[in-house]
Amino acid sequence: MTRDSMIRLEKVSKVFPGAEMPAVADLDLDIGRGELVTLVGPSGCGKTTTLKMINRLIEPSSGTILIDGRDALALAPHELRRSIGYVIQQIGLFPHRTIGQNIATVPELLGWDSSRTEERVTELVEVVGLSKGMLNRYPSELSGGQQQRVGVARALAADPPVLLMDEPFGAVDPIVRKRLQQEFRVLQQRLGKTVVFVTHDVDEAILLGDRMAILNVGGVLEQYDRPEAILAEPANAFVDDFLGGERGLKRLALLTVGEADMRWGPVVDVKDDPEEARKAMSREQVDWVGLVDEGRLLGWVDGTQVDDTPLAELEPRPFLVTLSGESSLRSALDAVVTSHARVAMVVDDGIYKGMLDLEGIAEEITE
Amino acid sequence: MTVWESIEEFLAEPTTWSGPGSIWARLAEHVLVSLAAVVIACVLVLPLALWLGHVRKGSDIATAVVNIGRAVPSFGILAIAFLILVQMGAGIGEPWAVLITLIALAAPPIFTNTIAGIQSVETSTLESARGMGLTEGGVLKSVEMPLSMPLIMEGLRIAFVQVIATATLGALVAWGGLGRFIVDGFAQQDMGQLIVGATLVGLLAILAELGFSAAQRATTPAGLRASR
Amino acid sequence: MMLAQEATPLIDWEWIGRNMGEIVDRTWQHLSLTAVSVGLGLVISLGLSVVALRWRWTYSPITWVTGLLYTIPSLALFALLVPIVGLNATNAVIALTSYTLLILIRNLVAGIDGVPGPVLEAADGMGYTRRARFWQMEIPLALPVIIAGLRIATVTTVGLVTVTAVLGLGGYGYFILRGLNTFFWTQILVGVTLSVALATVLDVGFVWLQRLLSPWARRTG
Numbered sequence: 001m002t003r004d005s006m007i008r009l010e011k012v013s014k015v016f017p018g019a020e021m022p023a024v025a026d027l028d029l030d031i032g033r034g035e036l037v038t039l040v041g042p043s044g045c046g047k048t049t050t051l052k053m054i055n056r057l058i059e060p061s062s063g064t065i066l067i068d069g070r071d072a073l074a075l076a077p078h079e080l081r082r083s084i085g086y087v088i089q090q091i092g093l094f095p096h097r098t099i100g101q102n103i104a105t106v107p108e109l110l111g112w113d114s115s116r117t118e119e120r121v122t123e124l125v126e127v128v129g130l131s132k133g134m135l136n137r138y139p140s141e142l143s144g145g146q147q148q149r150v151g152v153a154r155a156l157a158a159d160p161p162v163l164l165m166d167e168p169f170g171a172v173d174p175i176v177r178k179r180l181q182q183e184f185r186v187l188q189q190r191l192g193k194t195v196v197f198v199t200h201d202v203d204e205a206i207l208l209g210d211r212m213a214i215l216n217v218g219g220v221l222e223q224y225d226r227p228e229a230i231l232a233e234p235a236n237a238f239v240d241d242f243l244g245g246e247r248g249l250k251r252l253a254l255l256t257v258g259e260a261d262m263r264w265g266p267v268v269d270v271k272d273d274p275e276e277a278r279k280a281m282s283r284e285q286v287d288w289v290g291l292v293d294e295g296r297l298l299g300w301v302d303g304t305q306v307d308d309t310p311l312a313e314l315e316p317r318p319f320l321v322t323l324s325g326e327s328s329l330r331s332a333l334d335a336v337v338t339s340h341a342r343v344a345m346v347v348d349d350g351i352y353k354g355m356l357d358l359e360g361i362a363e364e365i366t367e
Numbered sequence: 368m369t370v371w372e373s374i375e376e377f378l379a380e381p382t383t384w385s386g387p388g389s390i391w392a393r394l395a396e397h398v399l400v401s402l403a404a405v406v407i408a409c410v411l412v413l414p415l416a417l418w419l420g421h422v423r424k425g426s427d428i429a430t431a432v433v434n435i436g437r438a439v440p441s442f443g444i445l446a447i448a449f450l451i452l453v454q455m456g457a458g459i460g461e462p463w464a465v466l467i468t469l470i471a472l473a474a475p476p477i478f479t480n481t482i483a484g485i486q487s488v489e490t491s492t493l494e495s496a497r498g499m500g501l502t503e504g505g506v507l508k509s510v511e512m513p514l515s516m517p518l519i520m521e522g523l524r525i526a527f528v529q530v531i532a533t534a535t536l537g538a539l540v541a542w543g544g545l546g547r548f549i550v551d552g553f554a555q556q557d558m559g560q561l562i563v564g565a566t567l568v569g570l571l572a573i574l575a576e577l578g579f580s581a582a583q584r585a586t587t588p589a590g591l592r593a594s595r
Numbered sequence: 596m597m598l599a600q601e602a603t604p605l606i607d608w609e610w611i612g613r614n615m616g617e618i619v620d621r622t623w624q625h626l627s628l629t630a631v632s633v634g635l636g637l638v639i640s641l642g643l644s645v646v647a648l649r650w651r652w653t654y655s656p657i658t659w660v661t662g663l664l665y666t667i668p669s670l671a672l673f674a675l676l677v678p679i680v681g682l683n684a685t686n687a688v689i690a691l692t693s694y695t696l697l698i699l700i701r702n703l704v705a706g707i708d709g710v711p712g713p714v715l716e717a718a719d720g721m722g723y724t725r726r727a728r729f730w731q732m733e734i735p736l737a738l739p740v741i742i743a744g745l746r747i748a749t750v751t752t753v754g755l756v757t758v759t760a761v762l763g764l765g766g767y768g769y770f771i772l773r774g775l776n777t778f779f780w781t782q783i784l785v786g787v788t789l790s791v792a793l794a795t796v797l798d799v800g801f802v803w804l805q806r807l808l809s810p811w812a813r814r815t816g
Contacts, residue, residue: 055720057716057719057720077722078722078723078724079722080722081719081720081721081722082721082722084720086717086720086721088713088716088717088720089713090711090712090713090716091713091717092711092713092714092715092716092717092718092720093714093717094714094717094718094732094736095711095714095736095811095812096735096736096738096809096811096812097811105721106721106722109721109722109723109727138810138811139811140811151717154721164720370678434750434798437747437750437751437754437794438750438753438754438791438794438795438798439754439787439790439791440753440754440755440757440758440768440771440787440790440791441754442754442757442758442760442768442771443757443771443783443786443787443790443791444787446771446774446775446783446786446787447783447784447787449775450774450775450778450780450783453778528666531668532666532667532668532669533668535668535670535671536670536758538670539761539772539775540775546668546670549670549671549674549761550670550761552674553674553761558677558678561674561677562674562675562677562678564671564674565670565671565672565674565675566671566675568667568668568670568671569667569668569671569672569675572666572667572668572671573663573666573667575666576662576663576666
C-alpha cells in the first residue's frame with residue numbers, strides 16, 4: 001500500500017493485571033488513510049483489545065499509537081475519543097435519549113451550535129437509510145437493524161476521520177446482517193473513512209476489508225494483506241486453517257464476473273442464416289443455441305428445432321438465471337451448476353456480454 | 368446531674384431490677400407479645416398466601432397490601448385499636464391493642480414474601496413435579512414450600528424485627544414493654560431511665576435482626592445455599 | 596376510668612372547623628420534617644453510593660451500618676439523641692434521615708449497577724468524562740429505581756414523623772397523641788387520615804415525577 005498512514009501501532013503490548021500471558025504482544029500494524037481494515041482471529045486473539053487500545057478504552061501496557069501522526073497516548077482520553085467514531089455489537093444506544101439526541105451526542109460534547117447539530121443529524125438519518133420520523137422516538141421502539149443504523153449514524157455524527165467498529169453486525173439476524181454489510185460497503189465507498197473493523201466472521205472480514213489482519217491467540221499478527229492475496233496464498237498453516245474450507249469459493253466471492261474472461265459461446269443473431277446456428281452448435285459441441293436480436297439476449301432454442309425455418313420465427317425460451325457484470329464469480333458458479341446447460345449467461349442492461357462455464361471460472365481462481 | 372450520673376442512679380434503684388416494673392419483667396412482656404403477634408399473624412396469613420401463591424394469583428393484592436401497610440402509620444393503628452378496645456370495655460394497661468397492631472404489622476411482609484416465594488419457583492420445576500405424578504398438595508408441600516423457604520423466612524424476619532421495634536410504641540397507649548422506660552423517661556424528664564430504656568430497645572432490635580439472620584442461614588436448604 | 600365521650604359523635608366537625616389553623620400548621624410541620632429528612636437522606640445517600648460504587652468493598656460495611664440504624668426503633672433513636680442534641684427538630688431530622696439511608700443507598704446502587712454495560716462503553720467511546728457520564732447517563736438511567744426508593748423512603752418517613760410527637764413535634768402525630776390522652780376520636784382520626792392522605796399524595800406525586808422525568812421508560816415495549 002502506498003497510501004499514507006492514518007493509524008500506526010508500534011510494538012504495542014497489553015498485559016492485563018493478573019494475566020500470565022500478554023493479550024497483545026509487540027503488535028505492529030499500519031493502517032492507511034481511507035482504508036478499511038478488518039481484524040479477525042479466534043477468541044482470545046486480542047482483536048477487541050487491539051481495537052480498544054486505539055481509542056484507549058484499554059490503556060496499552062507499552063508501545064506507541066499514532067493517529068494521523070499524533071501520539072494518541074499524549075491526548076486526554078475523552079478528547080481523543082471525540083475524534084474517533086465507535087460502534088459496538090450491543091450498540092449501546094442511550095435508552096433515555098431520542099434517536100435524534102443519540103445521534104447528536106458527540107456534536108453536543110464538542111459544543112456545536114444547535115442549528116449545525118440539527119442539520120447534521122437530519123443529514124445522517126438519511127445517509128444510514130432511516131426516516132426523519134424516527135428522530136423523536138426512543139431506541140426501545142426500534143428494531144435491532146434500525147438500532148444498529150442509528151449506532152453507525154451516531155458514530156459518524158462529528159465526521160470523525162477514523163471509525164472503530166467492534167463486531168457491529170454481530171447481534172442482528174443473518175438476513176439483516178447481510179443487508180447492513182452491503183449498505184455499509186456502499187457507505188464506506190462514499191465516505192472514505194479509515195475504518196478498523198473487528199469481526200470473528202471470516203466471510204464478513206473478506207467481504208468488507210480492503211485489507212485483513214489475521215491475529216492468533218496472544219495478539220500475534222499472522223498475516224496482513226488484501227483478502228484476495230491471503231486467500232490465494234495463506235502465509236502459514238494457522239491462516240489456512242482459520243480461513244476454513246472453501247478457500248476457493250471465498251476467493252470467487254471477491255471476484256466479479258466483469259473481471260473474468262468470458263466466451264461468446266453458441267450464440268447467434270436472429271437475422272443470421274440457420275446454418276450459422278448449426279455451425280455454432282457443432283463448434284461448441286452442444287445441442288442448443290442462444291439467440292440475440294441487436295445485442296439483446298432473447299433466450300435459447302433446442303438443436304432439434306433448428307432446420308431451415310428462419311431463426312426469427314422460432315420461439316426461444318428465456319434463460320432462468322442471468323448475471324450482471326457486478327455479480328460475484330461465486331454466484332456465477334452457482335448459476336452454472338444449477339443451469340441446464342452448465343453455463344452462466346452474462347447480461348448488462350439487457351445486452352448479452354458473454355458466458356462463463358466451469359472451466360472459465362476455474363481458470364480465474366488458478367490465475 | 369450529668370447523663371452518666373442519672374444512668375447510674377436509675378440502675379441503682381432496686382425497682383429497676385425486681386418487681387412488675389423491672390427491666391426483666393418489661394423485657395419478658397416485650398418479647399412475649401412480639402412473638403405471639405408473629406405466630407398469630409402466621410396462622411392467619413400463611414394458609415391464604417400459600418394458596419394464592421400456588422394458584423399463581425395475588426401478586427396485585429400483595430403489592431396493594433404493602434403499599435397500604437406502609438402508608439398507615441403504626442402509631443395511628445395503635446391509637447385506633449386502643450380506643451376501640453377501651454370503649455368495648457378492655458382495661459387500661461392490657462396488651463390487646465398492642466397485640467392487634469403488631470399482628471396487623473406482621474401480616475403484610477409474611478403475606479407478600481410467601482406469595483413472591485411460591486411464585487418464584489420455576490414453571491419447569493412445577494411441570495416436572497406434576498409430570499412425575501405429584502398431587503397439587505404434594506407439589507405445594509414438597510416442591511414449592513421448600514424452594515420458597517428462604518423468601519418466606521425473609522418475610523418472617525422483616526415481620527419479627529418490625530414487631531420488636533413497634534412494640535416499643537405500646538407504652539404510648541399505657542401498656543408496658545421496654546418502651547415504658549423511654550416514655551416514662553420523657554414524661555418524668557428522667558434522663559437515666561430514658562437512655563437505659565432506649566439502649567435496651569436498640570440492643571433488643573439489633574439482636575433480633577442478627578439472631579434471625581443467623582437462623583435464616585441455618586434453615587436455608589443446602590441446595591439453595593450456593594446460589595445465595 | 597370513666598369515659599365521657601359516649602355521647603359525642605365519631606367525627607366532631609365543629610372541632611375540625613375550630614382547629615383549621617392548627618391543622619394547617621401541623622400539615623406544614625409534617626411536610627417540612629419529611630422533606631428535610633428525605634432531602635438530606637438523598638444527599639448523604641448519593642455521597643455514600645458514589646463511595647460504594649467507586650470502592651466496591653465499602654458497599655457491604657455501608658449497608659451493614661445503615662441497616663443497623665434502620666433496625667433501631669424510632670422511639671429509642673429519638674431518646675438516644677436527647678443527651679446529644681436535645682428535644683427538638685434537629686433530633687427528629689437526624690433520626691428520620693438515618694432511616695432513609697438504607698433504602699436510598701440500596702436503590703441508588705442497584706439503579707446505577709443496572710445501567711447496561713454497552714451503554715457505558717458507548718458513552719466512554721464517544722468521549723464522555725467520568726463525571727459527565729455519571730450525571731448524564733448513570734443517574735438519568737437509574738432514575739426509575741432511584742425514585743422507587745424515594746417513594747418507599749418518603750412514605751415510611753411520613754409514618755415515622757407521627758412518632759416525633761413524643762419530642763413535642765409530630766405533625767399529624769400531635770393530634771394522635773392528644774386524642775389518646777383525651778380519648779377524643781376526632782383528633783385521632785384526623786391525625787391518622789391526614790397522615791395517610793399525605794403519604795398517598797406524595798407517593799402519587801413521585802409516580803408523576805418519574806413519568807415526567809423518564810418518558811423513555813414508559814414507551815418501552
